[in-house]
Amino acid sequence: MAIVETRKLTKVFGKGEEGAVNAVDLETRDGEFLVFLGPSGSGKSTLLRMIAGLEEPTAGDVLIGGRVVTRLPPRARGIAMVFQSYALYPHLSVARNIAFPLKAHGVPRERRLERVHWAAQLLGIGHLLERRPRELSGGERQRVALARAIVREPTVFLLDEPLSNLDAKLRASAREELTQFHKRVGTTTIYVTHDQVEAMAMGNRIAVLEKGVVRQIGTPREVYNEPADTFVATFLGSPPMNLVEAEDVIAGFRPESLIPLAMVQGPAAAVRFRVTLLEYLGSERILVGVIEGGRFDGRKVISRVATASSGGIGEGTAHDFAVPEQELKFFDRATGKRIAPRVLQWR
Ligand SMILES: Nc1ncnc2c1ncn2[C@@H]1O[C@H](COP(=O)(O)OP(=O)(O)OP(=O)(O)O)[C@@H](O)[C@H]1O
Ligand SMILES: [Mg+2]
Known part of the structure; x- marks a missing residue:
């Protein structure tokens, strides 16, 4: 079953403007790691935000688990999202940061502790739980943000360039960790990036976007070896x-x-x-x-x-x-x- 599905999903921001996202039809597979890849301004974030419920579509529908959720608010969609500029609460400990979404949903204390330890263990930050965000490295903060997103066990995980504020070396190791993490939890994930190396390394499949249109969707091998058009052919691969x-x-x-x-x-x-x-x-x-x-x-x-x-x-x-x-x-x-x-x- 397709976990996330979009049907002719469209977003036009201003009257007379070109669409930021144009009639996109796509389906994720259960447990898949799907990457949205494309140059700046190609509509990746807008598409992801419509799936999350943070942006209202001009036309078309979003389905999650076979159910139309186009008019549902983000919290009713069973998704968790991590942005490029995730914000941790500076005055709260790592443990309290991670527990925050659970507390907001009225999850009892015992259960909260259990979930926080589970998430911290998965991300290798169990020893940092009592620290404040400013006492962490960039990579550690990133992991706290991911832990906070997964504690509620979302059915879909939406990530918008979550590694972009890490330096090159940390980025490579965070990429590896994220892939390992996905293998362990198996949660359907959509990951936005403009970095083709990252897309090739992480994705089960890649959707290549240009001007709000999906040019091709396929495995890294397919988009690299069998590009659908000259745009995909030249966007992937360096040189x-x-x-x-x-x-x-x-x-x-x-x-x-x-x-x-x-x-x-x-x-x-x-x-x-x-x-x-x-x-x-x-x-x-x-x-x-x-x-x-x-x-x-x-x-x-x-x-x-x-x-x-x-x-x-x-x-x-x-x-x-x-x-x-x-x-x-x-x-x-x-x-x-x-x-x-x-x-x-x-x-
Ligand atoms: N709130 C907004 N109001 C008007 N136009 C917008 C808005 N958000 C995005 N756009 C426009 O929609 C298009 C797609 O933007 P989007 O942020 O989805 O691109 P992106 O692929 O995520 O780019 P980047 O890699 O730079 O993050 C761009 O032309 C952008 O200027
Ligand atoms: Mg973006």
């Missing part, structure tokens, strides 16, 4: 997919698909590749350069290769490279939508 325009199609290939010719097995399109810039990343190198000769002469492309297998390559040198045929993706020039594979003339 992004190379796109070259031919008469009636756009051909795309990932940087890791443009490799030294000697390494290729099977049918492939060979090109002469002149490297103009080399970025050393340790085990890998990013090679920025241009195609020399043929119909794509002068086209800028990017290759990503293992350092170990690209020893002789330096800036200013040209080499025989190739793209294996099965790694070419094709898109319609007019619509940007992906189309069936075809033969591309390179020469």
Whole structure:
């Protein structure tokens, strides 16, 4: 059964303005970790807030557990939400912060203590219960905010960029913890981010949004390997997919698909590749350069290769490279939508 479902869910903020969210149909699966991924302003927060009941839809419906909840207030929806700027009560201890939603719902003291210890244990903050928020690190505060959200055992967990105010290192470990936590509790979760690495690492499925429209929804593998259009193709992956325009199609290939010719097995399109810039990343190198000769002469492309297998390559040198045929993706020039594979003339 779909836990959260939206039907033609739409939000238009001002008269005559474009919709922030446009007729979105989506379904989460029970226990799934679904990520909303998209650039700033693509409607991720607005969509999440409508699911939570914090924003009134202009049109369409929200269903939770098969029940239409569009007109119900947030507290009647069985959801818990953590925002980017979660606020802990500074004058209350960690234990009291976590217990707050239970107290507000009149849960008896014994039961409150039980729940607080359960949540604190799950998030590894059992030893911090007597501290005040200001005596905690950023990551610990984050965990307190998560603990406070889960004490009531919501059926759905909505998270809007909850890791964005952590530094890069803490963010990576918090990401890991959150994934582990989800595996343990199995609560259906919707997680908003504009960080494609985070989306790929955490999501069971990813919904890619642009201008209030879901461009594609699928597993990380599907959206990466089988992008529905040029937007999804270039939004996921760093550096992004190379796109070259031919008469009636756009051909795309990932940087890791443009490799030294000697390494290729099977049918492939060979090109002469002149490297103009080399970025050393340790085990890998990013090679920025241009195609020399043929119909794509002068086209800028990017290759990503293992350092170990690209020893002789330096800036200013040209080499025989190739793209294996099965790694070419094709898109319609007019619509940007992906189309069936075809033969591309390179020469
Ligand atoms: N309260 C509001 N009033 C008017 N316009 C709004 C309001 N909230 C959001 N918008 C507009 O709706 C669009 C989507 O905003 P939203 O906050 O959902 O984007 P987002 O994908 O969450 O972006 P970000 O990654 O920056 O958080 C934007 O164009 C934004 O300016
Ligand atoms: Mg947002």
